[in-house]
Amino acid sequence: MTLVRVQTVMSNEIAKRLFITRPPEPPHEFLLNDPTNSIFVGTTKVFKVPFTWTFSQLTNPHVSVVGITGAGKSFFVKTFLTRASYVWNTNAIIIDWAGEYLAWVKQSGGTTISFSKGDYLNLMDLSGMKPLDRVKQIMNSLDILTDIADYPEQRRLTEEAIEQAYLNAGFILASLPPPGKEPPTLKDVTFLLDEKLTEGTYQYPAELENTIYRLRQFSREGEDYFANKSTVDIGKLASSGLVDLDLSSLPDERFRAMAALFILQTLKEKMRAEGWSATAGIRTFVVLDEAWKIASDERSDAVTIIREGRKYQFGLIVASQNPTDVNEAIFSNVGTTFMLRIRFEKFMNYLQGSLNFSDYIRSEISKLGVGQAAVDMAFNTSVRFPNVFMINKIVGELPIDTYLISMLKVLSQQELDDPSVQKDYSFDKMSLSSKLIDSGIGSDTITKLLAKLGDQGNSADISDLVNMLLHDGISRDSIVRLMRSIGLRDTTIAKVFAYAGSLEKG
Ligand SMILES: Nc1ncnc2c1ncn2[C@@H]1O[C@H](COP(=O)(O)OP(=O)(O)OP(=O)(O)O)[C@@H](O)[C@H]1O
Ligand SMILES: [Mg+2]
Numbered sequence: 001m002t003l004v005r006v007q008t009v010m011s012n013e014i015a016k017r018l019f020i021t022r023p024p025e026p027p028h029e030f031l032l033n034d035p036t037n038s039i040f041v042g043t044t045k046v047f048k049v050p051f052t053w054t055f056s057q058l059t060n061p062h063v064s065v066v067g068i069t070g071a072g073k074s075f076f077v078k079t080f081l082t083r084a085s086y087v088w089n090t091n092a093i094i095i096d097w098a099g100e101y102l103a104w105v106k107q108s109g110g111t112t113i114s115f116s117k118g119d120y121l122n123l124m125d126l127s128g129m130k131p132l133d134r135v136k137q138i139m140n141s142l143d144i145l146t147d148i149a150d151y152p153e154q155r156r157l158t159e160e161a162i163e164q165a166y167l168n169a170g171f172i173l174a175s176l177p178p179p180g181k182e183p184p185t186l187k188d189v190t191f192l193l194d195e196k197l198t199e200g201t202y203q204y205p206a207e208l209e210n211t212i213y214r215l216r217q218f219s220r221e222g223e224d225y226f227a228n229k230s231t232v233d234i235g236k237l238a239s240s241g242l243v244d245l246d247l248s249s250l251p252d253e254r255f256r257a258m259a260a261l262f263i264l265q266t267l268k269e270k271m272r273a274e275g276w277s278a279t280a281g282i283r284t285f286v287v288l289d290e291a292w293k294i295a296s297d298e299r300s301d302a303v304t305i306i307r308e309g310r311k312y313q314f315g316l317i318v319a320s321q322n323p324t325d326v327n328e329a330i331f332s333n334v335g336t337t338f339m340l341r342i343r344f345e346k347f348m349n350y351l352q353g354s355l356n357f358s359d360y361i362r363s364e365i366s367k368l369g370v371g372q373a374a375v376d377m378a379f380n381t382s383v384r385f386p387n388v389f390m391i392n393k394i395v396g397e398l399p400i401d402t403y404l405i406s407m408l409k410v411l412s413q414q415e416l417d418d419p420s421v422q423k424d425y426s427f428d429k430m431s432l433s434s435k436l437i438d439s440g441i442g443s444d445t446i447t448k449l450l451a452k453l454g455d456q457g458n459s460a461d462i463s464d465l466v467n468m469l470l471h472d473g474i475s476r477d478s479i480v481r482l483m484r485s486i487g488l489r490d491t492t493i494a495k496v497f498a499y500a501g502s503l504e505k506g
Pocket of ligand 2: 074289
């Protein structure tokens with residue numbers, strides 16, 4: 001009997017043998033770049049190649065990061081920015097919705113700016129722009145954030161008053177502003193409208209009143225963050241190392257979005273004015289983390305930066321829990337997408353549909369743990385290998401205070417055996433504290449809870465924590481809110497309560 005038999009195989013049969021024609025990862029010359037000119041991210045899963053990121057072979061330098069809460073998006077962004085700064089001296093501006101980056105930026109010696117604590121942005125700053133162009137941008141922001149577009153008369157009154165305020169301050173609408181000339185503020189604009197109302201000659205006083213009311217929201221005493229002389233020069237910040245613009249203490253989403261749009265508009269102008277530079281690498285990364293209102297609207301300048309950024313070496317990093325919140329024009333145009341742990345099928349379907357990866361990759365993504373990722377890269381030449389590959393873990397500088405909350409006691413054996421079920425959640429001190437605060441838990445209890453975690457090597461089972469909170473008189477509502485913010489599903493939350501209750505009785 002012979003052990004080896006020669007088979008006749010048709011070539012189309014060979015083509016079906018995927019392992020021959022389709023390697024599981026891009027070849028190493030696409031992954032392993034010159035370390036002095038690229039950013040190390042982590043090691044690939046199959047061939048254990050150290051993956052270093054550069055955009056030289058990609059369609060553009062923009063990056064999107066998606067994954068559920070706690071998956072490691074912000075951790076990745078911090079690691080990435082730190083290394084970009086080492087390698088290319090890259091500046092970074094973080095438009096920080098939730099104040100998530102504040103502590104890290106302070107610790108890294110960067111600049112932090114918190115509006116509401118005496119820092120102002122004058123929405124009418126020109127940053128070298130013609131007043132007419134700035135008026136268009138302000139109107140664009142109002143169109144995105146309010147329903148003013150539905151009220152053409154109010155829109156017209158606002159636009160005219162803004163133009164008049166520039167004229168009164170001595171600017172010529174269609175000319176570049178003379179250097180050093182102080183621009184007017186929204187307070188001047190409302191003043192002009194008020195005057196018009198007092199004159200009493202305007203035909204539609206109700207329209208005028210509504211126009212004033214709209215603008216006053218941004219110029220009222222105490223909430224006039226955008227209606228005073230600027231205390232920060234956004235244009236300069238684009239070349240000031242690491243900068244955190246903390247929007248978390250602005251009163252609401254509208255204010256945060258207004259600030260973010262203004263910042264993007266100014267950065268875009270700055271980018272265009274500086275033009276191309278001969279240096280390698282990225283000059284400035286602009287980070288939008290969970291800023292869905294800004295990332296989802298195609299009129300926002302996030303889209304302009306995506307379209308034009310490459311030629312100016314400006315990169316945009318968009319991080320989101322929900323990929324469908326990111327505008328199609330952004331999502332389908334970024335050069336690199338980092339997919340961390342994804343839970344919802346509809347997000348997975350969306351990602352698979354737009355990035356076109358295999359079911360094998362899909363199942364790998366559903367099993368990811370904290371910090372593990374799939375990477376999609378859009379190469380600028382056509383390639384004969386898959387665009388998506390897995391990396392073991394994003395390798396970062398280890399966080400100082402990390403707390404691990406384990407689900408082991410609560411999960412059933414079947415869930416414990418299921419690789420797609422998350423067994424523990426890790427948080428740094430800042431993010432755990434802010435989740436506790438946001439759930440309405442008092443500071444005494446928070447101190448106790450962190451101390452308890454500290455006694456146990458910074459880890460605890462969720463049911464023990466819930467017991468402790470119940471003992472301390474914290475309401476079930478607050479505890480539910482906390483567990484939801486950690487990322488637990490309602491069915492799991494019910495189990496945690498049942499388990500904690502049984503401990504109580506036993
Ligand atoms: N690659 C990693 N290596 C080690 N620790 C990590 C890694 N990624 C994340 N972590 C830790 O996991 C926790 C959650 O990460 P992170 O805050 O980045 O999540 P996130 O995706 O930004 O969540 P959210 O959507 O709630 O902001 C943090 O304590 C972080 O330090
Ligand atoms: Mg985050």
